[in-house]
Amino acid sequence: MTAVTGYKSTPYTSLSTYFQLDDSWKSASGRGVSVAIIDSGIDASHPDLHGRIIESVEARFDKKRIVFDMSEAGDSAGHGTACAGIVAKIAPEAEFYSVKVLGAGGLGDGQAFLAGLEYAIKKRCRVINLSLGTTKPQFFSPLHDLLDRAYQAGCIVVAAANNLPHPSFPSVFSSSLISVVKSEETDPLNFGFHFGEVIELTAPGVNVRTAWLDGGYRNLTGNSFACPHIVGVIALILEKYPGLTPFQVKSALYSIAKENQRKLEA
Amino acid sequence: MTDANELPVKLQRLIETIDIANILTEPLTQSIANLLQVSAAEINSDEASVLIRDGDQGGLRFLSATGEAAGKLLNLKVPAGKGIAGFVLSSGQPMAVSDVGEEKSFYPEVDKSTGYSTQMILATPLNYKDEIIGVLEYINRRGDPPFEPFTPVEMDKAALFAEAIASLVNAYESAKLFRDFGEKVFEGENKDDIADMRNWLNARRDSAEHREMLDLAVLMREIASRGEGERKICRELLESILRFSESKSETSFVNF
Numbered sequence: 001m002t003a004v005t006g007y008k009s010t011p012y013t014s015l016s017t018y019f020q021l022d023d024s025w026k027s028a029s030g031r032g033v034s035v036a037i038i039d040s041g042i043d044a045s046h047p048d049l050h051g052r053i054i055e056s057v058e059a060r061f062d063k064k065r066i067v068f069d070m071s072e073a074g075d076s077a078g079h080g081t082a083c084a085g086i087v088a089k090i091a092p093e094a095e096f097y098s099v100k101v102l103g104a105g106g107l108g109d110g111q112a113f114l115a116g117l118e119y120a121i122k123k124r125c126r127v128i129n130l131s132l133g134t135t136k137p138q139f140f141s142p143l144h145d146l147l148d149r150a151y152q153a154g155c156i157v158v159a160a161a162n163n164l165p166h167p168s169f170p171s172v173f174s175s176s177l178i179s180v181v182k183s184e185e186t187d188p189l190n191f192g193f194h195f196g197e198v199i200e201l202t203a204p205g206v207n208v209r210t211a212w213l214d215g216g217y218r219n220l221t222g223n224s225f226a227c228p229h230i231v232g233v234i235a236l237i238l239e240k241y242p243g244l245t246p247f248q249v250k251s252a253l254y255s256i257a258k259e260n261q262r263k264l265e266a
Numbered sequence: 267m268t269d270a271n272e273l274p275v276k277l278q279r280l281i282e283t284i285d286i287a288n289i290l291t292e293p294l295t296q297s298i299a300n301l302l303q304v305s306a307a308e309i310n311s312d313e314a315s316v317l318i319r320d321g322d323q324g325g326l327r328f329l330s331a332t333g334e335a336a337g338k339l340l341n342l343k344v345p346a347g348k349g350i351a352g353f354v355l356s357s358g359q360p361m362a363v364s365d366v367g368e369e370k371s372f373y374p375e376v377d378k379s380t381g382y383s384t385q386m387i388l389a390t391p392l393n394y395k396d397e398i399i400g401v402l403e404y405i406n407r408r409g410d411p412p413f414e415p416f417t418p419v420e421m422d423k424a425a426l427f428a429e430a431i432a433s434l435v436n437a438y439e440s441a442k443l444f445r446d447f448g449e450k451v452f453e454g455e456n457k458d459d460i461a462d463m464r465n466w467l468n469a470r471r472d473s474a475e476h477r478e479m480l481d482l483a484v485l486m487r488e489i490a491s492r493g494e495g496e497r498k499i500c501r502e503l504l505e506s507i508l509r510f511s512e513s514k515s516e517t518s519f520v521n522f
Contacts, residue, residue, distance in 0.1 A: 039357075040353065040357075076347050076348075077347065077352070077353040078353075079353055079357065079359075079361075102347075102353065102356045102357055103347045103356070131357075131359060132357040132358060132359055133358060133359070134358060135358065135393060135396045135398075136396045136397070137396060160359060162358060162359060162360070168358065182418065184418065206417075206418055207364060207415050218363055218364075218365055218366075219363070219364040219365050219415065220361060220362065220363055220364075221361065221362040221363075221364070221415065221416065221418065221421065222359060222360055222361035222362060222421075223359065224357075224359045224361055225361075
């Protein structure tokens with residue numbers, strides 16, 4: 001039982017003031033939880049992901065604006081498929097929204113990545129996987145605004161740290177998103193939470209075997225692959241507790257990680 | 267025909283332009299290559315390479331490389347969005363793949379050109395002042411496969427080397443920009459002048475006097491590149507020749 005206590009002034013009527021998690025989420029499958037993967041697209045024909053992708057869109061520059069078209073282009077890089085594959089392994093019944101912002105033709109611009117995030121928020125995807133970031137300071141403020149919007153819309157944004165000497169956005173923001181760095185742990189449920197550090201969560205990200213292009217699999221290392229592990233865990237929790245707010249989900253992760261730590265020390 | 271008096275001035279500027287190209291960019295490419303070699307040894311990688319942006323559509327080209335395939339890699343281009351490097355450039359996220367194999371995303375054309383067999387890659391972005399200017403790649407371990415995957419500690423080391431290499435790449439790009447700008451200014455000045463000068467140079471190719479002058483210019487550049495001591499001695503010698511020549515009005519370089 002993961003007890004997460006909040007302020008309880010009057011007998012509570014909804015989950016928003018007080019909530020308590022039992023371990024039922026550990027046997028959940030992420031059923032009905034919408035997960036956006038803002039990345040290089042997803043290869044829908046991969047056996048691990050077949051039938052799980054609800055919608056695929058692709059960013060396109062229309063003069064100076066970025067618009068999203070329905071896309072059957074799949075994934076040209078493998079990265080988005082790898083991230084979705086990790087989420088699907090933990091939460092096999094999660095519903096994926098592929099938002100392609102990386103690829104050929106000048107995509108990969110910070111502007112496209114912000115537009116992709118905005119798209120996923122408008123779609124009200126419950127969990128948003130951002131295994132990418134930007135170090136350009138001009139995106140600091142717009143990203144902050146977008147993450148606040150995500151928070152208010154109940155979307156939980158999970159971002160990968162870049163692990164470079166420069167800070168990258170949005171992973172260094174702490175209030176309105178969950179940021180993740182890789183660890184050598186292999187059990188996805190055995191993640192860590194380090195309150196007070198810039199990047200609070202640690203999850204498996206070293207030599208992770210996951211889906212790749214052409215129905216294949218690859219062993220990959222990077223924070224990009226730690227991030228979807230946490231997304232998968234959140235999808236499990238949200239299946240059982242769909243009313244949780246982003247703040248409550250973060251509290252739940254904190255409590256679960258503390259429990260993991262306690263077991264480790266015992 | 268251009269006034270013959272202007273031509274030595276133009277010739278001098280041409281030599282200066284060539285000097286900028288060589289003097290500014292050469293030590294930088296050498297430093298990048300040296301640092302690559304040191305980092306490859308530190309990360310226990312067989313091949314290391316630096317790819318820089320090629321155009322503004324996400325393409326890359328190899329600027330520097332170490333290892334047996336290095337010569338074949340130089341100036342090889344990787345189209346936008348192709349390969350692990352293309353992805354790292356667009357996403358800004360470092361990553362390692364320990365079993366590349368034959369796959370679309372790997373862009374096997376590079377291996378086809380070099381005859382090398384890539385098994386694993388560690389790629390990290392080159393950041394300079396908030397911009398991603400290229401990608402640093404390490405390929406395979408030293409020795410024979412099977413290879414141990416790249417570790418998180420090696421990824422962190424690669425990020426630190428990337429920091430230093432990015433500064434050098436930026437300096438190289440600036441020097442190259444300066445050189446290209448110089449050439450553009452020179453070309454844009456007057457296209458007819460350039461044609462005239464080429465003709466003039468061609469006409470004098472066999473002239474012993476001008477060949478000697480060009481030889482002298484090349485020799486001076488060679489001495490100047492040797493070091494401060496050499497430059498000082500050369501300057502003192504040339505100045506004393508000049509003083510001697512000025513004091514004896516009947517003496518010229520031609521019959522000295």
